[in-house]
Every structure is written in structure tokens, then in C-alpha cells.
Amino acid sequence: MTLQISPLPHRALIKVFGPDWASFLKGLCTAPIDSIVEQVTTGDFHKLHYGAFLRPQGKMICDALLHAVSADEIWLDVPLSERDELLAKLNMYKLRAKVVITALDHPVFVAFGGDLPEGFLLDSRASIIDDNFGFAYTPQTATATPDAWRAFRYTHTLGDPGEDFNKDELYAIDANLDLLGAIDFHKGCYVGQELTSRMKRRGQIKNRILGFSYTGAAPEKGAEVLNADKRAGEVLAAADGYGLALMRIDRRDGDLTAGDAAIRLNISAWIAPHLPDISPDA
Structure with missing residues (x-):
């Protein structure tokens, strides 16, 4: 696969500036903030860390890529559809924390399928899925459309909240x-x-x-995935032969259908070791 660069108009940025950004975000975001702080102390500002913001009940508001810009500043790459709500939420929790939280008007680009060009920041998920990708927040020359990035995500089982599922729909796990x-x-x-x-x-x-491929017409979002006559999951998104579904992991084997489409799960290598054996009674 050759390197591709795509704009991501559905993503947006929030800036958190001030000496308390780490302690402030530590109580609000799932991400490993201490690892980001350690990275900052070494002068490394070239890696993005993945995380999420949750409701008190555990459901996701949105995901976030965290980019430490300096010792006193961090950017949050979040879904544009949820930026205003998250901005208000962060300001509500600010209290006495020495931070200033504002929206940033910068473009978001993703590079994938090859060595990252200068100006792109490596995503912490890249080493886990064993394929290179990263993001840039300055204008870039696009060589692909967001559809190409979507295809990359689907084949690597990377969901994108705001694109593939809505806020308050899924737990982080x-x-x-x-x-x-x-x-x-x-x-x-x-x-x-x-x-x-x-x-x-x-x-x-x-x-x-879990990711899947299908034959026939693309199953609609929300379509029930059936394993014989048993409900096995729900389609989150599908396009161009691939998709993502929220699957009951104990019913993942067998002849699966969604609407009129036959589907075949594509269990990514980074997920497979974490799936339990299936009980015959599932």
C-alpha cells in the first residue's frame, strides 16, 4: 500500500493551555496522562496518545487524540460533532484549575499506508495494529479522500465515534x-x-x-446481525465491502447475516488474542 493523505473535516481541535493541564485532564480523560507528561519531560512532542471522555455511567461522549504541544499546552483532536459539548463540559469542570480551554481552527489530516511525511505525528495505536498512521494539524496536500481512510479503518477494526457510532451508544471497552x-x-x-x-x-x-466483510448490498446501520436464528450483534457502519459491527463475542462463529447480506468477520490480529473461547451453549 502506498502512502495516502486525506483531510478529515469531521474532526476538530480543542486547546487546553496552562500549568495544570495534566492534573486537570487526568480526572476527566481515560488516556495515560502520566505517559504524556513523561514524554513532555524528554522534549518529545511528536506522538499522539489515544483516549476518550466518558459519561459518569461509562458510556462514551467521544474519543480524543492528545497532542502535547509544549510543557504548558495540549491539543485534543475530537469529533467536530461533539466539540462544543466537550468544550462546555471541560469548562464546567475547570473550577480552580489553572487552564484556559478554547476551540482551535486548524485542519485535520491523516496519513496512512507508508512512512509518515514531515509534519505528521505518530498515533500511539499504530504499534498495536502493526500499521503506520498519524495526523497533522497544518494544511497538507491531499492524495486521497476520507473514504480511503474509512476503508483503512474498517480493515484494521478502528472505530471512529461520530462517524461509525453516536455518543452515549457504546462503552469504551x-x-x-x-x-x-x-x-x-x-x-x-x-x-x-x-x-x-x-x-x-x-x-x-x-x-x-469487530470488523467484517460482506457480499451483496451494504447492510444498513443498526441492522441486526444473526447467527442462525440468534441475535449476534448490530451493524455500526458498512461501505465498499467492509464494515464494523458491535458483536456478542460468544456468538461470533457461524454463518452470519445482516439484512440481506452474508457477512464474514475479519478478526484483526491485535484483537484475536483477547477473545475468549466460545462455549457450545452460547
């Missing part, structure tokens, strides 16, 4: 954020932490986003 290094299970409390930690600790993980 449903979206595989625990497997993508986006949840720090060792830090103290953050909004939504209690249920997220309990799901992981007790092994109460019933559903995960």
Missing part, C-alpha cells in the same frame, strides 16, 4: 479502547472510571467492535 492503550487502569478516579474498571476487572466483557 465495547470500542476496544482497553486493547488500544487508551485506558489507564492504574491511575486514580476519572469520570466513568468505576464501571469501566469493573467491566475489565470482573471480565464482564460481552461485546466488542
Whole structure:
């Protein structure tokens, strides 16, 4: 695959500026903030860290890519559709924290399928999925459309909140954020932490986003995935022969259909080791 660069008009930026940005975000975002701080102390500002903002009940408001710009400034790359709500939420929680939170008017570009050009920041998920990709927040020359990036995501089982599913629809673990290094299970409390930690600790993980391919017409968003006569999941998004579904992991094997389409799960190598064996009684 050759390098491709695509604009992402559905993504937007928030700037958090001030000496308290790390302690402030640590209680609000799932991301490993301490790792970002360690990165900053070494003068490394070239890596993005993945995370999410949750409701108190654990459902996702949105995902976020965190880019430390300096020792006192960090940018949040979030879905444009959720930026205003998140901006208001962050300002509500600010209280006495020494931070200023504002929207930024910068473009978002993604590069994938090859070595990253100058100006692009490596995404922390790249090493997990074993394929290179990163983002830039300055104008770039596009060589591909967002559809090409969507195809890359679907074949690598990377969901995009705001594009593939809505806020308040999924738990962070449903979206595989625990497997993508986006949840720090060792830090103290953050909004939504209690249920997220309990799901992981007790092994109460019933559903995960899995990629699939299909034949025939694309199944519609929300279409029920059936394994014989049993409900096995729900289609989140599908296009150009590939898609993502929220699947019951105990019903992932068998002849699967969604609407009039026959579907075949594509279990990514980075997910497969974390899926339990299937009970015959599932």
C-alpha cells in the first residue's frame, strides 16, 4: 500500500493551555496522562496518545487524540460533532484549575499506508495494529479522500465515534479502547472510571467492535446481525465491502447475516488474542 493523505473535516481541535493541564485532564480523560507528561519531560512532542471522555455511567461522549504541544499546552483532536459539548463540559469542570480551554481552527489530516511525511505525528495505536498512521494539524496536500481512510479503518477494526457510532451508544471497552492503550487502569478516579474498571476487572466483557466483510448490498446501520436464528450483534457502519459491527463475542462463529447480506468477520490480529473461547451453549 502506498502512502495516502486525506483531510478529515469531521474532526476538530480543542486547546487546553496552562500549568495544570495534566492534573486537570487526568480526572476527566481515560488516556495515560502520566505517559504524556513523561514524554513532555524528554522534549518529545511528536506522538499522539489515544483516549476518550466518558459519561459518569461509562458510556462514551467521544474519543480524543492528545497532542502535547509544549510543557504548558495540549491539543485534543475530537469529533467536530461533539466539540462544543466537550468544550462546555471541560469548562464546567475547570473550577480552580489553572487552564484556559478554547476551540482551535486548524485542519485535520491523516496519513496512512507508508512512512509518515514531515509534519505528521505518530498515533500511539499504530504499534498495536502493526500499521503506520498519524495526523497533522497544518494544511497538507491531499492524495486521497476520507473514504480511503474509512476503508483503512474498517480493515484494521478502528472505530471512529461520530462517524461509525453516536455518543452515549457504546462503552469504551465495547470500542476496544482497553486493547488500544487508551485506558489507564492504574491511575486514580476519572469520570466513568468505576464501571469501566469493573467491566475489565470482573471480565464482564460481552461485546466488542469487530470488523467484517460482506457480499451483496451494504447492510444498513443498526441492522441486526444473526447467527442462525440468534441475535449476534448490530451493524455500526458498512461501505465498499467492509464494515464494523458491535458483536456478542460468544456468538461470533457461524454463518452470519445482516439484512440481506452474508457477512464474514475479519478478526484483526491485535484483537484475536483477547477473545475468549466460545462455549457450545452460547
